Amino acid sequence: MTRLIVAAGGGGDAVAAAMLHTALYGNEDQAVILAYAWDRLLIDPIPGPRGASDFTGLKRMTPAVWAVPAKARPIAPAGSTLPRLATELPHTFALIDPHQGAEGITRQLEELVNHLTPQSIDLLDVGGDILARGDEPTLKSPLADALTLAACCQVNAPVRLLVAGPGLDGELPLEALRGMLGPLVHTFTAKDVEPISAVLEWHPSEATSVLAATARGVRGACEIRDAGLPVPLTDESPTVHEVDLDEAVSRNQLAQAIMATATLEEVEAHSREISGYSEIDYERNKALWLKEQPPTKLDPEATLAQLDQFEGEARARGVTHTTFRRITEALNLNGTQRDDLRQLLINSRPERYDAPLWRVSAES
Known part of the structure; x- marks a missing residue:
């Protein structure tokens, strides 16, 4: 059987999807993880997500969907963690290409569903910012999650929305999320982390790293991101909850606004209107600043x-x-x-x- 997991927000959500698959479905079922190549500036010096044209060595799965095998390479100077994930994890990683907006991602999903006839479809977000309205002052990166949410709700197939590690991305606090969380699906343990432990030694994701640490029993308060956001590490941190997909869409103003978008530029324009900014603009500005910093050797x-x-x-x-x-x-x-x-x-x-x-x- 094939399980399709959509990694909602890019970066570490793909790693968390691998951990989730093993925890929920074991090793007998095949996992196809649909994910962005969007690793932020620590890995990729180019702002925004990568598309299929930014890689060599991709493998076509459907007319609109490309798998990212171990031999794939981002075209320099772009970077991506997906090929290395494909090398180290026993799953198929497929590329979310958002450059044709929510309509393009919906088409990708529909083609994958028809091609794979998966036993289940899970939309996974680590942290829970997919449940945001879009205008919260603590929100930092709503665009990617809103795009996948907008696409998943338009697919003619049942999609289960899962939130892992509520509050761990530092965008929406657990207190704001708790009333929206549905049934407990799983609580990650140290055993669940073992299949991705080697990946965590090099992957830059913060939210998934924090999730894995809490699954291993770490408690306290963790500071993340350049802004130093404090994230409580509690017994609720390693949990996975189901959330009603329709309720999430009705709450997420950005997801509602971008459902008919056909370009990433349209999505950004709606994000600026609703959230007051585009996270890709933030990456563009930060990339310019980093480019001005002289290279130095670590002392x-x-x-x-x-x-x-x-x-x-x-x-x-x-x-x-x-x-x-x-x-x-x-x-x-x-x-x-x-x-x-x-x-x-x-x-x-x-x-x-x-x-x-x-x-x-x-x-x-």
Whole structure:
């Protein structure tokens, strides 16, 4: 049997989809994970999502859908984690190409459903920002989730909306989400994390890393993103809940507005109107800023001194853990230095590594 999982928001949702498949369906069923190639600027220096024309080595599944096999490569200078995921995980990864708007993604989904006749279709979002109205002040990246939601609700097939790790992406707090969460579907455990543990050692996703850490029993408060958003790590963090798809659509103003869009530019225009911004504009501006920063070599002694200062300030804010992305940006390093930073920290202070998070104090 084939299970189709749509990774709602790009980045780590595809990794979480792999974890979800094993937890819910085991290893006997085949998983096809439909995901964006949208890894933000730490991995991909080009703003926005990649389309099929940005890759070589893709494999056509249907007229509108391409699989991303291990041999696929993004065309430089673009980047993508999908080929490496296809190398390390036993699933088929298919590319969501949003450049023809919600109509294009709906067409992709319909073709996949007809081609695969899947036993089930799950739309998975880590964090829960797919349940936003679109104008919340804490919302940072509504566009991708709204697009997949708009497409999934127009497919002539039953789609189950799942939210994993409610509140863990730092966009909508758990308190705002709790009333919308439906039945508990699963609570992730350390055993569920094992199939993706190697991926978490290199993948930059924050929300999925936090989700995996809570499944392993980490509790406290984690600071994420460049803004240092605090995320509580509680017993509710590793849960997966079903949410009524129609209710989510009726709440999500951006998803409603973009259902008939035929280009990504149209989607962005609606996002600016409803949310007050386009997250791709934010990436464009940040990419220009990063381009102006001179390349520097990591200075271990200076970096560890900066880390000490950051950790002291974080502890004063009540923080117990943070992500390597947060440290990279807090220390004003660029994305190319993230892996070097990570190795420096783990080699220098291994007792602080609560995989895949960093503990800001030596106490357990």
